[in-house]
Amino acid sequence: MSSSDDDVPLAGRKSNGVQSNGHPHRSADTIPRSLDKAMDAANKPAKHAAPGISIRNGPVEDMDIDQQPGPNSKRKGRASMSNGVSYKDASDDSEEDKPLSKRRRMSKGNPRDASSSDSDEVPLVTKNARGKAVAAGKKPPNIKETSIGESEDSEVPLQEKLAKEKAVIEQRAAKEAKAIRKDEAKAPAKKRSKKPESDDNDDEPLVKKKSRKAQTNGVSRATPKQVKVTKAVKKEESDDDDKPLTKSSSARKPKDTKATQSKVKTEVKGKSLKKEDTEQDQEAEDEEEEYRWWEDPTKGDGTTKWTTLEHAGVVFPPPYEPLPKNVKLLYDGRPVTLAPEAEEVATFFGSMLNSTHNVENPTFQKNFFADFQEILKKTGGAKDRDGSKVEIKEFAKCDFKPIFEYFDAQRAEKKALPAAEKKKLKAEKDAVEAPFMYCMWDGRKQKVGNFRVEPPGLFRGRGEHPKTGRVKARVKPEQITINIGKEAKVPAAPEGHRWKEVKHDQEGTWLAMWQENINNAYKYVMLAANSDVKGQSDYKKFEKARELKKHIDRIREDYTLELKDEVMANRQRATAVYLIDKFALRAGNEKGDEEADTVGCCSLKFEHVTLKPPNTVIFDFLGKDSIRFYDEVEVDMQVFKNLKIFKKAPKGDGDEIFDRLTTGSLNKHLSNYMPGLTAKVFRTYNASYTMSTLLRDMKSEGIMAEKIKDYNDANRKVAIICNHKRTVTAGHGAQMEKLGDRIKGLKYQKWRVKQMMLELEPKLKKKDKRGAEFYELDEDLDQEWIKEHQTYLVEEQRQKIEKKFAKDNEKRKAEGEKEMKHKELEERLEVADELAQKFKKENKSGKVAAEGRGPTIEKLELQLEKLDQRISNMSFQAEDKENNKEVALGTSKINYIDPRLTVVFSKKFNVPIEKFFSKTLREKFDWAVKSVEEDWEF
Numbered sequence: 021m022s023s024s025d026d027d028v029p030l031a032g033r034k035s036n037g038v039q040s041n042g043h044p045h046r047s048a049d050t051i052p053r054s055l056d057k058a059m060d061a062a063n064k065p066a067k068h069a070a071p072g073i074s075i076r077n078g079p080v081e082d083m084d085i086d087q088q089p090g091p092n093s094k095r096k097g098r099a100s101m102s103n104g105v106s107y108k109d110a111s112d113d114s115e116e117d118k119p120l121s122k123r124r125r126m127s128k129g130n131p132r133d134a135s136s137s138d139s140d141e142v143p144l145v146t147k148n149a150r151g152k153a154v155a156a157g158k159k160p161p162n163i164k165e166t167s168i169g170e171s172e173d174s175e176v177p178l179q180e181k182l183a184k185e186k187a188v189i190e191q192r193a194a195k196e197a198k199a200i201r202k203d204e205a206k207a208p209a210k211k212r213s214k215k216p217e218s219d220d221n222d223d224e225p226l227v228k229k230k231s232r233k234a235q236t237n238g239v240s241r242a243t244p245k246q247v248k249v250t251k252a253v254k255k256e257e258s259d260d261d262d263k264p265l266t267k268s269s270s271a272r273k274p275k276d277t278k279a280t281q282s283k284v285k286t287e288v289k290g291k292s293l294k295k296e297d298t299e300q301d302q303e304a305e306d307e308e309e310e311y312r313w314w315e316d317p318t319k320g321d322g323t324t325k326w327t328t329l330e331h332a333g334v335v336f337p338p339p340y341e342p343l344p345k346n347v348k349l350l351y352d353g354r355p356v357t358l359a360p361e362a363e364e365v366a367t368f369f370g371s372m373l374n375s376t377h378n379v380e381n382p383t384f385q386k387n388f389f390a391d392f393q394e395i396l397k398k399t400g401g402a403k404d405r406d407g408s409k410v411e412i413k414e415f416a417k418c419d420f421k422p423i424f425e426y427f428d429a430q431r432a433e434k435k436a437l438p439a440a441e442k443k444k445l446k447a448e449k450d451a452v453e454a455p456f457m458y459c460m461w462d463g464r465k466q467k468v469g470n471f472r473v474e475p476p477g478l479f480r481g482r483g484e485h486p487k488t489g490r491v492k493a494r495v496k497p498e499q500i501t502i503n504i505g506k507e508a509k510v511p512a513a514p515e516g517h518r519w520k521e522v523k524h525d526q527e528g529t530w531l532a533m534w535q536e537n538i539n540n541a542y543k544y545v546m547l548a549a550n551s552d553v554k555g556q557s558d559y560k561k562f563e564k565a566r567e568l569k570k571h572i573d574r575i576r577e578d579y580t581l582e583l584k585d586e587v588m589a590n591r592q593r594a595t596a597v598y599l600i601d602k603f604a605l606r607a608g609n610e611k612g613d614e615e616a617d618t619v620g621c622c623s624l625k626f627e628h629v630t631l632k633p634p635n636t637v638i639f640d641f642l643g644k645d646s647i648r649f650y651d652e653v654e655v656d657m658q659v660f661k662n663l664k665i666f667k668k669a670p671k672g673d674g675d676e677i678f679d680r681l682t683t684g685s686l687n688k689h690l691s692n693y694m695p696g697l698t699a700k701v702f703r704t705y706n707a708s709y710t711m712s713t714l715l716r717d718m719k720s721e722g723i724m725a726e727k728i729k730d731y732n733d734a735n736r737k738v739a740i741i742c743n744h745k746r747t748v749t750a751g752h753g754a755q756m757e758k759l760g761d762r763i764k765g766l767k768y769q770k771w772r773v774k775q776m777m778l779e780l781e782p783k784l785k786k787k788d789k790r791g792a793e794f795y796e797l798d799e800d801l802d803q804e805w806i807k808e809h810q811t812y813l814v815e816e817q818r819q820k821i822e823k824k825f826a827k828d829n830e831k832r833k834a835e836g837e838k839e840m841k842h843k844e845l846e847e848r849l850e851v852a853d854e855l856a857q858k859f860k861k862e863n864k865s866g867k868v869a870a871e872g873r874g875p876t877i878e879k880l881e882l883q884l885e886k887l888d889q890r891i892s893n894m895s896f897q898a899e900d901k902e903n904n905k906e907v908a909l910g911t912s913k914i915n916y917i918d919p920r921l922t923v924v925f926s927k928k929f930n931v932p933i934e935k936f937f938s939k940t941l942r943e944k945f946d947w948a949v950k951s952v953e954e955d956w957e958f
Contacts, residue, residue: 331531332456342363347426365491368477388478481646483648500533532544565918595663634657714734724893822845
């Protein structure tokens with residue numbers, strides 16, 4: 021497990037910038053008032069800072085401020101961010117090879133979809149279609165290149181509008197906090213004196229508490245095995261103290277609970293229970309499906325997480341299979357023979373040559389080759405065909421292509437297997453892994469998350485991790501500790517091996533653990549995301565953020581006052597809390613010499629912050645997972661002045677800005693306001709409270725796509741406020757172009773339908789009130805594009821026929837029937853040839869023959885309406901995709917916005933929850949989906 025310097029005395033903390041006596045430069049103990057006044061007089065007045073909104077529009081250039089002490093000082097942090105090489109992974113754009121209809125939709129919250137964009141590409145411009153308006157909703161506005169920074173109805177940049185909106189939200193939050201405390205003050209004394217739950221670790225799940233006699237939501241105190249939803253909800257007075265912060269009636273109403281329970285008991289996966297189900301079967305099903313731990317008053321935060329625990333252990337990766345004798349690593353053009361252990365490491369690199377993002381990275385190459393040479397030394401090195409020893413000294417002379425070609429052929433062979441064979445192999449694998457997929461936790465069957473031990477390979481890491489390319493060693497049973505109940509049967513270790521240790525740790529939620537060799541971090545086998553324990557952890561996390569509602573005004577008032585404190589430690593702490601609250605910076609910890617040099621607020625160094633008068637701050641550092649964090653923000657003048665003081669000479673590169681603050685001391689200070697409050701709770705609170713406020717004022721109307729866009733717009737505001745940004749992907753331009761072609765294709769279909777109407781009734785153009793221009797070709801289309809599109813449609817038809825033919829033959833072969841001959845395919849392809857001839861005739865005559873059975877004007881009008889609806893839906897999707905190209909919607913929606921708010925939107929505006937949560941997320945947030953109605957508030 022990683023260690024932290026939080027408890028190390030400040031003087032002993034690491035720093036690159038040092039005084040001549042070997043100690044880092046440090047800030048003074050106090051700040052004289054004369055210095056404050058002098059700086060106030062020197063600084064130019066600035067407008068009020070936008071509260072927590074990024075203002076950046078790209079890198080800042082020509083900054084002549086923050087001069088370094090000494091002529092030779094350079095910003096090391098800037099140079100380390102990029103080595104000038106692009107490591108593009110050829111596999112990264114796999115989604116581009118799929119038809120748009122087959123790709124994941126953005127509305128399901130897929131982070132990959134939400135990512136996308138390339139600012140250098142010209143975004144799709146959708147224009148209002150002439151002709152019949154869509155009855156179900158208005159058409160979207162045009163998409164502009166600057167749409168990410170502008171609203172639909174104003175030239176005011178979105179960031180500026182959001183700044184004002186956030187200021188209003190913060191004022192509302194302060195009023196609500198005061199109102200909540202006022203209401204609590206009026207509550208009975210016994211309620212106020214109740215001891216709050218402790219929360220030392222946000223990642224630990226809720227567990228049952230010892231003895232609580234009250235009943236809540238119709239669930240009486242019982243063991244987890246006994247608790248289930250009852251047939252009726254008994255009306256009785258409930259103690260508000262057992263409920264969340266919001267109105268007790270808003271979370272669950274008795275009548276709603278009854279209806280929900282009835283619905284869930286009579287429906288399984290959307291289908292009614294069969295009549296032949298026995299009473300025992302239904303009772304067992306109710307117990308399995310209807311255990312609602314979030315309504316169980318016995319669930320608390322004690323230390324014992326389970327009483328009984330049974331599981332089957334872990335699944336190990338298969339042993340290494342040596343390469344065929346004709347497949348060798350080439351060194352300086354000569355094939356060399358390696359020991360199996362060294363050959364396996366060579367295959368790690370050779371099998372991933374297509375991942376240029378990694379294999380062309382100099383750090384990746386250097387780390388891999390260093391480990392490869394170590395293993396060569398241990399295993400006797402390499403030998404040529406004559407058995408003579410070969411010294412492998414230079415990475416540049418190593419040729420892994422023969423290994424790559426072998427594995428590439430293996431992958432292609434596996435991909436080409438018939439569907440029946442793939443299905444058979446999967447079934448065999450599932451049968452082997454079935455015992456490991458579930459465990460018995462306190463008598464309840466729970467799904468296990470990651471029961472497979474990580475296979476050996478090369479460590480990739482994220483961002484610019486310094487250890488990328490290191491060899492991940494094979495994990496042996498002797499390294500693994502098993503956690504299981506005392507009375508349970510301990511799973512057998514593989515033959516000839518034994519477990520490192522067997523524990524019965526009832527305070528742990530892990531089933532097995534081991535220590536990996538790259539970062540010496542512990543890896544754990546835990547329950548799946550949709551298990552009770554994991555769900556309770558998420559629930560507790562968001563409830564902790566809800567509790568912050570009561571205290572946020574006092575915290576903000578206090579740190580605003582302390583921004584001018586004369587004591588340096590207090591002023592640094594206040595400034596850090598300001599940055600964490602307003603700009604969603606992570607707190608950060610000190611790192612060891614062998615760890616990635618990632619930082620957060622408390623560990624920011626001199627070179628990570630640039631000050632640009634009058635009040636602009638530029639952050640540039642490696643953040644979580646070694647991902648570069650770059651942002652330009654406007655701060656309060658006092659904060660700008662404080663940062664200038666914290667960076668005052670003789671400080672320079674390597675010196676800490678907050679040298680009198682640690683993450684531990686910051687969190688200890690915050691816990692004085694509320695038990696368990698840490699810096700990371702602010703991110704969850706700000707995201708959830710902002711979304712809650714936006715939903716409260718929202719009136720989403722129109723078609724489904726428009727409602728989904730409304731939700732994504734709100735989510736985007738939260739992501740911008742919380743600085744959840746992402747770089748524009750290279751594939752975004754191509755994706756938008758394809759989406760644009762699909763919309764143009766639908767417009768072409770509309771034009772053909774209109775021509776069919778004229779074919780049926782030539783005088784319609786004169787009689788139609790919509791005018792003759794209604795029947796003209798859309799201005800987005802031209803004859804050159806139409807011919808290209810027609811060619812595409814014919815080719816698409818051919819591909820469909822060929823795939824269907826191949827699939828039918830596979831099925832025949834699997835069933836032992838004779839395969840169809842090629843002549844059958846040729847006959848089927850005649851349909852595509854006929855389509856090509858039809859287009860050729862239409863282009864020549866300018867007329868389109870009516871298609872379908874018994875075509876009429878009324879039927880064709882109906883087709884036009886459907887096409888208009890599809891165009892409108894796709895246009896909303898295009899605008900949504902363009903607007904979200906630089907914003908990580910998935911990050912905020914999955915990790916920081918309370919999932920119950922998404923459920924509220926779904927129920928309030930009648931949008932299926934499937935539009936926002938994938939199947940995996942619906943399972944993960946099952947507690948949220950089933951626990952709230954549309955009137956619930958954060």
